[in-house]
Amino acid sequence: MPWVGATPVFVDVLAETFNLDPAKLEAAIAAVKAEGKLTPRVVIAVDLFGQPADYPAIKAICDREGLKLIADSAQGFGCTLNGHHPLHWADVATTSFFPAKPLGCYGDGGAVLTNDPVLWDLMDSYRVHGKAVAPDLVGRTFDHDTKYLNTRIGMNSRLDTIQAAILIEKLAIFEDEIDLRQVVAARYAEGLKGAVLSTPDVIAGGVSVWAQYVIEHQNRDGLAAHLKTQGVPTAVYYPVPMHIQAPYAAFPRGAGGLPVTEAKAETVLALPMHPYLGEADQQTIIDAIRSFNG
Numbered sequence: 497m498p499w500v501g502a503t504p505v506f507v508d509v510l511a512e513t514f515n516l517d518p519a520k521l522e523a524a525i526a527a528v529k530a531e532g533k534l535t536p537r538v539v540i541a542v543d544l545f546g547q548p549a550d551y552p553a554i555k556a557i558c559d560r561e562g563l564k565l566i567a568d569s570a571q572g573f574g575c576t577l578n579g580h581h582p583l584h585w586a587d588v589a590t591t592s593f594f595p596a597k598p599l600g601c602y603g604d605g606g607a608v609l610t611n612d613p614v615l616w617d618l619m620d621s622y623r624v625h626g627k628a629v630a631p632d633l634v635g636r637t638f639d640h641d642t643k644y645l646n647t648r649i650g651m652n653s654r655l656d657t658i659q660a661a662i663l664i665e666k667l668a669i670f671e672d673e674i675d676l677r678q679v680v681a682a683r684y685a686e687g688l689k690g691a692v693l694s695t696p697d698v699i700a701g702g703v704s705v706w707a708q709y710v711i712e713h714q715n716r717d718g719l720a721a722h723l724k725t726q727g728v729p730t731a732v733y734y735p736v737p738m739h740i741q742a743p744y745a746a747f748p749r750g751a752g753g754l755p756v757t758e759a760k761a762e763t764v765l766a767l768p769m770h771p772y773l774g775e776a777d778q779q780t781i782i783d784a785i786r787s788f789n790g
């Protein structure tokens with residue numbers, strides 16, 4: 497966002513789902529407007545760890561305030577809320593096909609989704625160096641390929657063909673993989689009862705695609721070290737919240753700061769999660785967690 501001259505205002509998350517807290521969003525918008533220095537334009541809601549943000553509540557706020565809504569569904573591609581894709585509420589959804597994501601390619605890739613035809617044309621243009629698109633050509637002609645007529649400053653953001661070929665194949669089994677991830681998540685929830693501070697809560701009506709399976713533990717680093725000795729890899733998403741990272745630290749925060757986010761950064765631990773995690777391997781992981789006395 498700072499790239500395009502926008503100022504991010506960081507807002508805290510809900511303790512249960514780790515996703516944007518609508519009440520704190522509303523308070524942050526009110527505070528920004530009261531201060532009068534910035535003009536709120538757009539809300540970015542993240543589908544963290546694979547589950548949808550509270551889109552009905554967030555969209556109602558956006559509508560009231562005249563704001564656009566972007567769904568950052570990099571971790572949530574395939575998630576639904578009350579049977580709907582995040583685009584049911586959002587103007588634009590962004591996603592990532594990085595290999596660690598639910599639908600991963602074999603390198604870098606991503607997509608931007610929209611149902612808005614005006615935005616669609618604009619994004620089609622931006623992704624190929626600002627090439628001319630149909631609305632740019634109304635009332636004019638160009639004797640060459642229109643991608644060589646530049647009508648705005650764009651970038652190179654094409655999806656590599658080889659990655660697209662891989663994604664087409666993986667898309668065919670993606671729904672089955674989402675179902676398999678539910679089975680793995682359910683086995684963790686059952687097997688880890690009482691052994692950790694928390695296992696994930698999914699918003700009512702939501703289906704997570706479980707980009708990550710994140711537990712909380714009061715001695716997170718001790719547990720991670722213990723699991724490493726047992727041959728179980730883990731990861732911390734994220735050890736330093738974005739609003740504290742040096743390049744972002746000077747940007748504003750919603751009223752009261754982000755205490756929930758900061759507390760979570762101390763306790764979260766992501767366990768191995770993929771659709772093909774077998775029952776025996778998963779039991780080994782669960783047993784290793786249960787054997788930790790820290």
Ligand SMILES: Cc1ncc(COP(=O)(O)O)c(C=O)c1O
Nearest residue numbers: 542568570571592593594605606
């Ligand atoms: C929530 C979220 N947003 C955005 C991104 C960025 O995706 P990419 O690295 O493909 O640009 C990621 C991936 O790390 C992510 O998890």
